[in-house]
Amino acid sequence: MAVEPSREMRSSPYWSVITHTTLRRILPGFAVSSLGDGMAVVAVSWLAIELAPATHRGVWVASAAAAYTLSGAVGALLLGRILRHHRPARLAGWDAALRAGALGTIPVLHAVDALGIEGYVALLALSSVLHSWGQAGVYTLIARVLPEQEHLAGNAVLSGVGSIATVVGPPLATLLIAFAGPATVLAVDATTFLILAVTFLVLVPEDAVPEPEGDTASRTAGFAVIRRIPALSGLLALSFVFFLLFGPLYVALPLHVSDDLGASAGALATFYTAFGVGAVLGSVLTGFLSRLRLWPVTVGVVIGFGTLLLPLGLGAPTTVSVVCFGAAGLLWPPYASLSTALFQRSAPSALLPQALAANSAVRVLSVPLGTALGGPLVAVLGPVGVLRLSAFGIATTGAVAAVALALRAVRRR
Structure with a gap:
């Protein structure tokens, strides 16, 4: 028996966001990948500590943390000519797919004892090359499927999911590291990004997100x-x-x-x-x-x-x-x-x-x-x-x- 939403729920600024046809398809995948990223915050540094030589551990840990974020800025600056005409769902999906592939390679190499600290940092950097474009795709999609007065609520829903992940993810990562090691956490993170890639590339129809007129200005x-x-x-x-x-x-x-x-x-x-x-x-x-x-x-x-x-x-x-x-x-x-x-x-x-x-x-x-x-x-x-x-x-x-x-x-x- 279906439960009718209360008047208070319908009057919430978030109701139109969570009930929107397109956003309902996106939010579960976004939540899963956010949780994976919340776990990776701990695992990225911890695996760097394990792989780095003791004499230069601080430098490599800092390099790993920077590589996981900074390459996204490089991608934003250098890839505009290639990516500027693509639909926002594709941008978000390609970012998630690249992250899934690069991060998923890390535990595979680690399992066969073929992962060095240099290769680890390089894979982290590769995983984030499209991240600025992926984020731009997500928030562009929000702007195009929701009316202007609901943009803030849509942004807040995504921000809220990410905030919950920062609270729940690190403790889960700590438990998983204790039982299976940090590489396993990154395997989980890669899986969550694969789910997100499928969400954007398969579950969001191309006609679900309106394209603006006059796209030559892009x-x-x-x-x-x-x-x-x-x-x-x-x-x-x-x-x-x-x-x-x-x-x-x-x-x-x-x-x-x-x-x-x-x-x-x-x-x-x-x-x-x-x-x-x-x-x-x-x-x-x-x-x-x-x-x-x-x-x-x-x-x-x-x-x-x-x-x-x-x-x-x-x-x-x-x-x-x-x-x-x-x-x-x-x-x-x-x-x-x-x-x-x-x-x-x-x-x-x-x-x-x-x-x-x-x-x-x-x-x-x-x-x-x-x-x-x-x-x-x-x-x-x-x-x-x-x-x-x-x-x-x-x-x-x-x-x-x-x-x-x-x-x-x-x-x-």
Whole structure:
């Protein structure tokens, strides 16, 4: 007997997203692959630790982590001429298929004792070459199948699935590593991407996603599109600085916990778990923000995020710092969904995949770049000094953006 949805469920901003014919086919595969990626966060570094020589372990672990993300930025910059005309579902499907193949090769080579650290890093880099285009395909699809007022809710659903995966995936990976090793986790991750590839390439009919008129305009590169639209140029700059300043936390926070607080890895896990739980809640709340003006809310999120990080750099009690870090996690998904929605609304539909791929490339570059800067900064300022710098820097960036937004509103009058 079918259960009729309640009036509250139907009135939710997410109802039209989860009941949409095309999105209902995509979401299960997206959820499975997100869980696999959440598990891979642990496995990628752990397998690098096992494969790398002890004398250069730190360098190789950093190389593995960077390879798994940075090659997506290279792909966004170099493959536009080849990929710019293809349908968004194909872009997402090809990205998932490449990830499945490259990641699936890792456990096979490991099983026959033919996997070295160099080959491992190369396969990780190969797996991510199309990732910026895959992400662009997913969010372009959202923009084309949903009306404009529902873009934010669609983005929030995908963000929420990813946030849940960051909470559930690492513990599952830890259990699987203990019983079968990190290569097995990557085999599972590869399988989840194979499912996602089938989802996009087989289960999404070509006529399910409308194509825009005037597709000849898509010959323009993504960064050129953004340059021509001042609002998108400002948003891209805001995102770059925001994520760049967040990157050093990945270096400073673990050292702060171990050196300054004298605490265990469990304390560090508590910080990250609090952030993940906050991110899940933030994803749920994001869809309700569509009733507000997106630009002021986006800038306010940046200011609030930096402000909530301040206790970590100002010597607040650990409990207060954990709570504030969790509250900052609450704001993380809204920023991603809001900024993507602004791109979806501002860029011409024919140019949206290129614009989103360029946006993704900048994000992919900025966090690792900030993390790389974190090492020298910690050597000079200490962990607490870097935490303070990141917090003040993010809040100040948001404040500058707020002033620019106010000046633009005055000029329009």
